[in-house]
Amino acid sequence: MTKTVKIAILGASGYTGAELVRLLDTHPNTELAILTADRRAGQTLGAVFPHLAQVKAPPLVSIDDVTAEDWAGVDVVFCALPHATTQAVIARLPEHLRIVDLSADFRLFDTDVYAEWYGGPHKAPELQKTAIYGLTELDRERVANARLVANPGCYPTGPQLALIPLIESGLIEPDDIIIDAKSGVSGAGRGAKEGLLHGEVSEGLHAYAVASHRHAPEIEQGLSRAARRPLLVNFTPHLVPMNRGILCTIYVRTVGEADAGTLLSKLTVRFQGEPFVKVLPKGTLPQTRHVRGSNLCLIGAADDRLPGRVILVTAIDNLVKGAAGQAIQNMNVMLGLPETAGLALQPIFP
Amino acid sequence: MTKTVKIAILGASGYTGAELVRLLDTHPNTELAILTADRRAGQTLGAVFPHLAQVKAPPLVSIDDVTAEDWAGVDVVFCALPHATTQAVIARLPEHLRIVDLSADFRLFDTDVYAEWYGGPHKAPELQKTAIYGLTELDRERVANARLVANPGCYPTGPQLALIPLIESGLIEPDDIIIDAKSGVSGAGRGAKEGLLHGEVSEGLHAYAVASHRHAPEIEQGLSRAARRPLLVNFTPHLVPMNRGILCTIYVRTVGEADAGTLLSKLTVRFQGEPFVKVLPKGTLPQTRHVRGSNLCLIGAADDRLPGRVILVTAIDNLVKGAAGQAIQNMNVMLGLPETAGLALQPIFP
Amino acid sequence: MTKTVKIAILGASGYTGAELVRLLDTHPNTELAILTADRRAGQTLGAVFPHLAQVKAPPLVSIDDVTAEDWAGVDVVFCALPHATTQAVIARLPEHLRIVDLSADFRLFDTDVYAEWYGGPHKAPELQKTAIYGLTELDRERVANARLVANPGCYPTGPQLALIPLIESGLIEPDDIIIDAKSGVSGAGRGAKEGLLHGEVSEGLHAYAVASHRHAPEIEQGLSRAARRPLLVNFTPHLVPMNRGILCTIYVRTVGEADAGTLLSKLTVRFQGEPFVKVLPKGTLPQTRHVRGSNLCLIGAADDRLPGRVILVTAIDNLVKGAAGQAIQNMNVMLGLPETAGLALQPIFP
Amino acid sequence: MTKTVKIAILGASGYTGAELVRLLDTHPNTELAILTADRRAGQTLGAVFPHLAQVKAPPLVSIDDVTAEDWAGVDVVFCALPHATTQAVIARLPEHLRIVDLSADFRLFDTDVYAEWYGGPHKAPELQKTAIYGLTELDRERVANARLVANPGCYPTGPQLALIPLIESGLIEPDDIIIDAKSGVSGAGRGAKEGLLHGEVSEGLHAYAVASHRHAPEIEQGLSRAARRPLLVNFTPHLVPMNRGILCTIYVRTVGEADAGTLLSKLTVRFQGEPFVKVLPKGTLPQTRHVRGSNLCLIGAADDRLPGRVILVTAIDNLVKGAAGQAIQNMNVMLGLPETAGLALQPIFP
Structure with a gap:
């Protein structure tokens, strides 16, 4: 084209x-x-x-x-x-x-x-x-044929990419998922609100919209589809004094003998060849600063000290893979363009 | 005196x-x-x-x-x-x-x-x-008589203050506790390390020492004493681009009908009259910027959307209640001085 | 009292x-x-x-x-x-x-x-x-007798403390003064304005209100009184991504043989015994983080490479010596209270 | 090619x-x-x-x-x-x-x-x-023929781009130039030094290397060549709590009737068609956040309140136009490649 x-x-x-x-x-x-x-x-x-x-x-x-x-x-x-x-x-x-x-x-x-x-x-x-929900890597074909794509929310992008393949494969308990999410302030937009002033946001941290954030039902919709039954998750967002980036620390309970290595293997296979979703080797956890300005979603995992528990971590730039980048990725798929067109930028650091 | x-x-x-x-x-x-x-x-x-x-x-x-x-x-x-x-x-x-x-x-x-x-x-x-472990509010009498007080670590202070009374009273399951902790950089000290440079820390976020941080056994020691049996917890620290403050988001499962209100009531009674530990009303969660520079530990709680789950949040200044402030508080107790002497400063904001 | x-x-x-x-x-x-x-x-x-x-x-x-x-x-x-x-x-x-x-x-x-x-x-x-203009150290007696004290602006405080004694003593040229001022965001107040959002302010720097800031005539009023004739100054404010602090880098031309040492000697004598104005030894320049949360004004100076030029630097916390602290200092003077009452706090760092 | x-x-x-x-x-x-x-x-x-x-x-x-x-x-x-x-x-x-x-x-x-x-x-x-000094826009031809290009320092880039054409055209006094420079921390490199820790740098500001920074003789070399005689400048660097960006606020005295408009006209003509140097309209001053991640150098100017004085402001990303970007620009010129190759990225904000 x-x-x-x-x-x-x-x-x-x-x-x-x-x-x-x-x-x-x-x-x-x-x-x-x-x-x-x-x-x-x-x-x-x-x-x-x-x-x-x-x-x-x-x-x-x-x-x-x-x-x-x-x-x-x-x-x-x-x-x-x-x-x-x-x-x-x-x-x-x-x-x-x-x-x-x-x-x-x-x-x-x-x-x-x-x-x-x-x-x-x-x-x-x-x-x-x-409307087709445009989590590109997980629904590429339907996106390609859609007239209207609903681009995923910034918070739901990382956790769904990590969890849906694991739920589908039965490796984790779908009813015991805790998503502790941390976002930079650009996710809250450019509206002039007292709570977003530099003086209010910098040099501090807090949880907000606990058990009431609108991205919770969006995540649950995706995970429920994977589990083929309705499920609820804990989702607790926090506002972090930085401009870009979302880190989600996800606490899951595995099924049977599965551990962090098992989960990473499954995800590595699932996302093989994907240009934007990268599964890190065991022992390496992603940082938001490693994706800033890029369309990458990094996924890592580590075994917990609690037997049968694994900690998954996902990192994205909320304005790119969490918004504008994924939107362009969806457009590329819809139009049959190379999926990385307009999205080839490496992250910017420091 | x-x-x-x-x-x-x-x-x-x-x-x-x-x-x-x-x-x-x-x-x-x-x-x-x-x-x-x-x-x-x-x-x-x-x-x-x-x-x-x-x-x-x-x-x-x-x-x-x-x-x-x-x-x-x-x-x-x-x-x-x-x-x-x-x-x-x-x-x-x-x-x-x-x-x-x-x-x-x-x-x-x-x-x-x-x-x-x-x-x-x-x-x-x-x-x-x-040696006496000096979490002052929970062991005041033994601190008073000690020659050598081991001042608690910065991370363990908030979670133990919130969790020990709840475990002792049987209101929460001691075997399903997840502590997602977020700290400012001063907790890592003044040593010149690449990972603590402004260019490396600012504008980003990451988990570290997952399942291997030395404050995990310290927390477990305190919670095990409360439970009267050995237990393990999840403890996942994160480095946040701010200088001071620790926020711990703690995911617990309650026993019986207990909910956030029950837990807050118990904690409110337990810390009644304490000058430095303040339990917030239901629906209000603490922020690190509300304790900066002070010896306060704020504790809040909210019901999770998952039935039977509660989210506890604690906030301290890691250098004060998490270190120097609690040390002075312990000295005051040891010497029979007014406990707030040298610790009466209000937080500094913004 | x-x-x-x-x-x-x-x-x-x-x-x-x-x-x-x-x-x-x-x-x-x-x-x-x-x-x-x-x-x-x-x-x-x-x-x-x-x-x-x-x-x-x-x-x-x-x-x-x-x-x-x-x-x-x-x-x-x-x-x-x-x-x-x-x-x-x-x-x-x-x-x-x-x-x-x-x-x-x-x-x-x-x-x-x-x-x-x-x-x-x-x-x-x-x-x-x-009304009496309440730059306490320079007008203590009139403040003491005032009913209404106009507390100085945040920017004018440091430069006037440094420059007025030097102009009065004839050590610097009053017609060639450049004040390059840098302020944290709290100086702009808590109003919800787009330009003060964390996303707009952090990770960047800019000059504003160049040649049109309302603190210019306030500074000129003070310096003109010292010079006993009307004078104009350059005053260029900048917004810095920090919450508190004003640093003013002031470029002056000396009279005769005066150099940084001469100027510092004059200021040292002038502010001897002052609890809040501290003149640093030659070669040491103040930083805003050394006064954060305190009522201190630090003044330093260095010889420029340009013959006959000296660089003066002043640092204050804009909310303390630049506002609330100086106001309390003025009240103490007005009421005959110890001048340091309520103002004895050391700076908070980091 | x-x-x-x-x-x-x-x-x-x-x-x-x-x-x-x-x-x-x-x-x-x-x-x-x-x-x-x-x-x-x-x-x-x-x-x-x-x-x-x-x-x-x-x-x-x-x-x-x-x-x-x-x-x-x-x-x-x-x-x-x-x-x-x-x-x-x-x-x-x-x-x-x-x-x-x-x-x-x-x-x-x-x-x-x-x-x-x-x-x-x-x-x-x-x-x-x-060796050829590679301030590309001002020496393109000699760069093209060089084997060895000395890439300019981060601080000297902006001031020289703004000042050399003005000195050459006789519009400003070459002996009364004050450069108040503010840089993000990445300019100091990745070495693990106490003074560059997040805890030391964030939430504060200071001048450093006053009258002794090594970029002073570099700037003077360029300006002296323009003036066809040796001259000295004031150059005062400051460390700002941000990762990238240099803002230079430059105080000059004009010759004759020249004002900010005159200077801007001269610079606009001088840099017409340049892809990376942009002269802003009178009344608009650049901000470092408007160039972050890009090879742009923005130049603005405003009339001072002091008669005969103009304030120039330049903004670059110290790692791009102040280092790596200008180096690639020089390589492009040396090899006859399109000058914008590898440098077409727009700034990243917020």
Whole structure:
């Protein structure tokens, strides 16, 4: 495929929108056609994100000002709008568009569960039926054929990649899974909130949304599908004074004689040849700084001192594999492009 | 008691030594008599720690240069020397001295366990028999009568304060305890190691010493005593890009109908009137930044979504309640001074 | 004086208000009587600042709900309200109150200059005539007799302490002063602004308000008084990814043969015996981390390679000597209390 | 040119070496042939820098183990060895190699000046005569023809780019230049030094090497050449708690009627069409976070309040335009490759 893919990004003034632009700038087959940002309409991208001032990009527009003709010139839409506003927007998009939605609006298949966790009825239940959950490595074929891909949440990406193959293979107890998750602040977005100020976040650490975070049902949906029965997990997120990165320390109980080595072998085989999911040798655990800026998901494991217990650790950059990178990966799969196009960057350190 | 207590600090050039000086400067009953630091002998305290240049303190000396006469003028010794070097030093100290040891050298009662975890035989096994483990709130009376107090490790302080009363009361399963611990970098000391450089630590997060950290047997010793039988725990430490603070997220399984409320009630009663251990109301979880610079240990709890599971969270400043503060608290108890003397500082934020 | 001083803090929900509470908690002669915070009225101090939950303090109230009777029970008011709202508030306070205003509203003696820089006419010009600018070390006597003290801005404190004695003594050229200032983020307050988010501030650095910062005329007022003629200075503030601290690197041209040593000698004599202003020996330059949490102002100097030029460096904690600490110092002077009362804390490091 | 360029990196275990690998991984025309790191010889690149574990790279070797045959397979050498060790190494390299040296060893043309600032005689004075100082934009032609390019220091890059054109055009006074420089910690390298620990560097700020930093004579060399006479500058570096980035705030006095607009116009014309040097419109000043991870140098200017004074600000990533990026840019020019090859990455933010 050599035709240039015309891209629209809805909600380009947030961190996820900016990261899409940064990565797509290295993509050999794409061109930015439309960037929307209602409150910043009329401004250049460089005015909103000075670090992107050198990127060739159209000015920001209000989504209401995008004409039918404009849409006709677009092939793929990345939707990075706030949760709960996205369903109505996507429902109105022309049929020829293929869509990767980075919000949570189409991630939960069961619209009742959606309503329970997101505080209101689903606004596009028919469309929901067509949405494919885009954890690329685990559902590549369905992603390839989808019109609408629901891009996974940042937290659910790592744990599902590590746990779904293990649950499917019966190596771990599905009813005793504890996910202690630690995220950098960019996962909370660019909204001006007191709790995200430098003075509030730096030099400290805390758990939040304990037993009530919206990514819990998303993880449970994936693990339940793997287990072929409903299950619950513990999921406890923490806010860490860093900008990027999610580390999940996952405590599991193994079945039978399985230990960390067994689990790593299974995962190594499962992800063999994958460009972005890397299973580390036993004894080596991933660090978020080893994936910063890249689309990598690293997975490691160690035996616990408690017999029959294993500690799994996953690391991703929440803005890349946890958002914009995986979205581009999904687009590549949808369009039959090389899966690593626009995603070949090595991590940046220090 | 109005007599001035003469203090010696052995190993005054580390972060723990500096923190002892900072806190003792607010103590109405103490005076710094001797500060040792072999490699910095001859220098002023302000040369080693410019933030302490205004403190009235003697110059640093080599411990070998402290004379019998010097020791005669000392009442209390805080020993902040590296692990494994302390046993021999303390064994040689004059009998009249009362000692709070901040190293790990006297924390493990079983010298075989010590030898296994610290890589060599205990060098003062007779002295070990006299040492009292100084988790002040849980052993105040024995601390009061001790000559030698082994000050608890930074990580073990919070989890033991929260878990020992719950195990003793039979409210939680002692065999299914997971402690996911997150620490700031000062806990690793001031030694110049590549892994502690700003460039290596900031903007990232990782687990370390998984299933092999020396604070695991220390925690297990305390919990086993509470359970009246040997038990093991999961203990997984993480290094967080901040200078001070330890947050422990502890996953427990309750017994019978007990839930977070039950556990909090028990802890609230247990620590009623304690000046430094504060149990938060249900739904409020502690943050490390709320204890920074203070001797507080905050404990919170929340019900998990998994039935029968509760999430406990503890927060301390690793250099204060996790080291120098608790050491001073122990000294106050040993000498019959007001327990909050030198420890009345509120946390510093932001 | 042994009577307990009853304190009101207006605007207790900002960082400066919190810092006043933290420091006053160590003051032997004061008691918190009234804390106002209009938007947080009805809440406890611990709800707004969990790190202060252990402080004995009244709940927050709206200033409009403070009765005449309430005011009658108060001796001293610290006013930590936003700029431009303070003049009207203070004008209405009962006559018996002594006031330290931490806003900028009374710092500029010339109400025309105020109007020019603060975007509107002064609302209490008569009161302005009675206000004393409270750079304590340089105006102790007038502070002692003042009813209303205008507490200096955070940036102006260090440079004025270093430069005023040097200008007065004719050792430096008053018309060629460059002040390159670097501040932590708490100086910008707790308001939820995009530019102060952790994601925006950490891992980067920038100059702001170049040639237009409101602290420039405040510095110029002080230096002009010293020079006995109007003068202008360069003042260029930068935002640094840290919470506390201001470092000012000041480039001056000396008069005659004066060099760094000459300047340091002059300052050493000038500040001899001062508990909070410390002049470092030649070759030693201050760091912000050496004053964090304390009321210290450190001053150092070095000869430049350019003949006739000297580099002065000052360091303070912007929330302490740059705000709450100096305010308490002023109160102590106003009331004849020991000047270090409530301000004896050593810096906290790391 | 379509032939693949074979690269050797000497000193691949430092931050600069790692950054060369990260950037070259995006270069379409290069291949890593040899990586040396004496103390890490035998290890994989991923063992030393886990974030680069996915890069196709040879294992690290000792430079003494590189054979003549090995060298025969190499085209270009990047030398990232410590200062003072490089002259001898480069003097021994085979003649066919083209070399970009990232150390300071060949930056000072006058070997007497070198000896004075680097504490010993130059070890390859003949080679020095052939070295070209590689500030690419200002000396492109001579770089193109050089065998040995001395890559500029991190600090000197921004100020020279901004000041040399202004001095050459006579718009500023060359004898009254003050460069207040602020750098992230990666500029100090990966060596394990107490002063670079997270606990020492974070949450604080200080000036260092005042009037004695080795980059001062390097800057003066460039500015003197522009002025056609020897001149001195003030250069005052500061260490900022961030990993990457250098911001230089430069205080200059203009000649005649020139103001910030005049200076910006001159620079805009001078750097027109340059891919990496961007002159911002008047009123916009650069921030280090807007260049992080990229080879950009941003230049801005503002009028001072002092008549006849202008404030220039430059921002670079010290590891990219200040080291590895400019080195690759120089290599591209030397080999006639597109100058942006391997350097097309947009900055990463947040």
